Structures are given as C-alpha cells and as structure tokens.
Amino acid sequence: MSGSCRFAGKGITFTGLDERTPVLAIAQMARDYPEAEFGILWSMKREGEAPRYPCMNKIWALLDLMPKTTRLAIHVCGRKASEAVVRGEYQGLLRRGNLRIQINGKVLPSDLDILARNFYTQQTIITQATSARDILLRMGLDNHAVLIDRSGGSGALPVHWWRPDTDKAVGFAGGLGPETLPGQIDAIAEVAKPGDWLDMETKVRTDDWFDLAKCREVCEIVRQHRRKRLTQDEGVLDER
C-alpha cells in the first residue's frame, strides 16, 4: 500500500467564485496555498440565475482583479458559451496567462484541436471524460487535461473513483468538500498520478455562496493527508 500514494495534492480547484467572493481574501489564500486554483463558471444561459454563475461583466472583473500569479480556471458551461469559445470569441478574456479553460459538455475532437493548437496554446484546455474509451483521451495534445465528473455540480459522490489510462493530467470531481474529502481522499490517491488535481464546487458553498473557510479547510485536509502518506512511506523505507 505504501508508495502507492501518487496523488501529490498539487492542485485543488475550487469552482464557483461569485459576486460576494472577497477578491483580496482569495489573493491571500492563493499566497497561503499555492496549490489552490479558483474556478469561475460561465454560462450564457444561466448567468445571474444563481450566485455561482456570475454575469459576464463580473467575470471580466474577477479575472482583472486577481493577481497574475493566482491560478484561475474558467468553466465554460452550456452549448451557447461553448460554441462561442470554439468559434474563437472571447479570446481577449480567455488568453489570460495562467488560465485553464474547462469546457463542460460535449467537445468534438476537431473543436479540441482548434482550441488547444490554435486559440489557446499557452493555456490548458480541460474536457470531461465519461468513459475510458473517450476519443479525446487519445489526442496528442500537451495542453489538454481531462476531468472525471459524473456529478455535474450536483454534489453527488461517485460510487467509485476511476482514472482513465492516460498521461494527461486528470481532475477528480463530484461530491467533494471538507466534510466528504477525508473519507474519499485515500481512494482517490490510489488511482491518481502526480499532476492530477481535485475539483470541488457545491460542497464549498454555504447558503449557495462561495465559502473560503471551507476551501481553506480542504487545503489543510489535503496537506495533512500528504504528510501522513509521506510519513508512512518514510516508515516503510526505514524498515527496508
């Protein structure tokens, strides 16, 4: 068992920044926990409908106000926004240096090719993998990563955690948060590889508002887990 901990806890994406998220506190948290990435949901259809879908003006504002070093992701939701991105619209917004662009929903290989090779060569494009046979997993793109998420923001935990056989970085999402992560992190660590990340949304909210205290709690859980596994590994090495 020891030595099988391949999840380095390198990245934890907290998705769903909203209008009330204090940007100065986010900037501070990014300094305290460089492993944290903050995700903004963008849906043309649902913007303004719920706090987690800020309107476009506020997305521009969030991306503008954050320090350049803060790790940010934008999650493009719905057909309308996805199609706009594939058409090459909003490049002024999305070409922010360290941004990762996640397309939620179906992405055609030709669309991924255009996004990763033409429009966003300096950014990472994330697509969702629903099966190990997903055709996008076979595309040789260095700036392509995949997310495993059956919950779609519903907060439901998966029956089991799986990882497609790929060299691409993989994100694990679905029902994770400070309350559920302690019971799931070992199982995720068993299948994860270095460079993989965790993504959470619904369970880091309180009254549907993004809750930074919960995000900090998650970072501490992951760090604690990492320390524990490192100690176990050292113990086994000593025995050898």
Place this chain on the structure above:
Amino acid sequence: MSDKRSSIEEARKRVAKGAAFLDKMTEEETFLKGWREVIDRDRFATYGEDFRLLDTGCGCILAQIDNHRCPRTDGGESIFDFDEGGQYSRLTVYLGLSDLDAVELGFERDEGVFYRHLDQAWIELLEAADAKHSDMSDRERT
C-alpha cells in the same frame, strides 16, 4: 404621487447606507479616500432617465469611483479596458457586493427605486456634504 415620494424616500435611505458603507471601507481601502470628490454629478443625468442607456448596466456612482482608481489585488493596473458598466461591476466585485447588496446600498436600481431616484438621492447627499464642508470652512476663517 405617493409612490414617487416613497421611492425617493427609499432611495435616500439606501444612499445613506451606501455612503456609510463607502466611508467604512475607506478605512481599509485607501483608494476610496475622498470618493465624494471624484463624483461628477452631471454624469448622473446621462443615465438617470434614458432607459436605452441603462443597457450598459451602469450604477454610475461606483463606475465613477472605480474609473481605474481601484487597483488590482496585486497593486498592478487593470489588464482589460472596461466601459462604465464594466467599471461598476469591477468595483462591486472588488468590494464583494452582490447585485442585491448593491441595491440595498443605493448603487443599483430595482423595481421600485429607479436610477432617477438614486441620482437625486446621491446628489442631495453630496450637496449636503458640500454645504457642511463650506460651513466648516467659513467657521475656520472667522
């Protein structure tokens, strides 16, 4: 008539709260210091009654205050160019205000209190501050 009166009264209440909020935030955010002085009252009228212009979503007072005075969180300058509606959003995001919060603080309209009511209330508040300031200056001279 009574609706009109209640709307302006409500606007005054909200605007007083908004001014108190900005004053309080001035303690933490130095860029807000002297926010009253940067407001161009003539620009309120540009938006107040013309609903075609309201498409910009400009709450105006925050847009004017932001106007690139609000720094990025790393102290750098703005990456993007914002129009006035964008500046309003930029400052609300910086201050952590939702649209509902902005309504309560007299920065944004709702179904009962329109921009014209808010404009009037903000102008009254700024004029009252001017009068107080002028009165204090007179006393200092005498």
